[in-house]
Amino acid sequence: MRILGKILATFLILLFLRFTAPSTADIISVKIRSHNRDMILFSEFEYSHTGYVSVAVSSVGISSIPVTSNLSQPDPSRIGFFLLSDELSARYDHEFEQNPDLCALDIKFISVLFTFRDLSPPPQSSFNKSYNVTYPGKYLLYFANCNDLSLVTMDVRTELYNTxxxxxxxxxxxxxxxxxSLFFRLILMYLCFLVVWIYISLKNQQCFKRIHLLMGVLLVITLVYFLCAMADQHDLQVTGSRHGWHTWFNIFQFMRNLLFFTLIVMIGAGWCIWKPFLQGCEIFTLTIVILLKGWANLTFISIVESGPYNKDWLDLIDKFRFIDVICCLVVFIHTFSVALAAASAAFKEEEATDKDTSMSMSMSFTRQIVFAMLVLFYIVYSSAANIPLESTARLETGNYVFYVLMFCMYRPFLLEDNDEDLNCKGFLDHTGV
Known part of the structure; x- marks a missing residue:
């Protein structure tokens, strides 16, 4: 367990060092140097009513890639920014399927904001203008470079907002x-959850173990995570930029996800049911899960922080999905295999033990099977709800339901009369925790 603590501490230090730099959201400032991508998605913004998009570029430079001795100068009218309605994105993709060599700026139904022909003359080579968006809906702000073998350098600042x-x-x-307001409601829900958990724990102190303490810590971390998320979103709403809350938001999101999957592995291994400690193979599995989930969370935060204008953005998305799927598979396979082995052992011991103890053991191991299936359903649901990022309400609803079910199944619970020894002392006390 000391090794796991060192791994977690290392991840937290790396996370803090990586994301303490200030970043922006719907006010985006980025420096692009010698970029040769033909398309860059800068922002996705949904207007609820009348709004504006403002684009400012400066320090613009265009150069050709020296691959031949006979090169023509890049055409500035073939480089620029445009706005595309999300409703027309399918039609937009269809146009490129029909003609792969088509320049995006030549498509009729897009809104070309400006091209590099509109830049002020050197040495300023800059442009700054706001455009009114009159129709509600989601819009995508793109940069297009239709000059083959050309490199673009520029400083870009964009603002998208409703009024x-x-x-x-x-x-x-x-x-x-x-x-x-969504995070405020979640804070109230988890605060009530934490109060109930504290009440149950105090009422059943004889059965309260360290696994239950970790479950309580998970609720506290989740509460702080939502507090940081609410403050961060409020900053975005009012100023369009972040003021440090996103750093703590990322850190507590990292801690929450890591502790959550750690608890699933430990409960699935039976640490709070019948095992006094985790065995070597289970510690190895837990270490793999922590490493994979930590890597997946760092990759996900890199995606959010860097934005789609980062040239490695698509690679980061693919990496995140791959790592997250592998981690979820490891968690489920481990949980289900332990549950099956436990159930098989319970049935073999059925004849060797008295009827009451055998029935209680069978019920306990059957609960592990149910928990394994619950983990499977949760993984499928969360994977479907986690992308796109706008599905926070659905994802957190699923998280809350899973939390309630898991905490209900493994709460400290003291039965009355004769069953007390079987439920609390007969199983939970054998954990040694």
């Missing part, structure tokens, strides 16, 4: 992102 009826108040929070 009130008077046009005086800016709301930088996309309508598709979770509102701070």
């Amino acid at each position: 009130d009826e008077d046009g005086t108040t800016k709301d930088y929070l996309s309508a598709g992102l979770p509102h701070p």
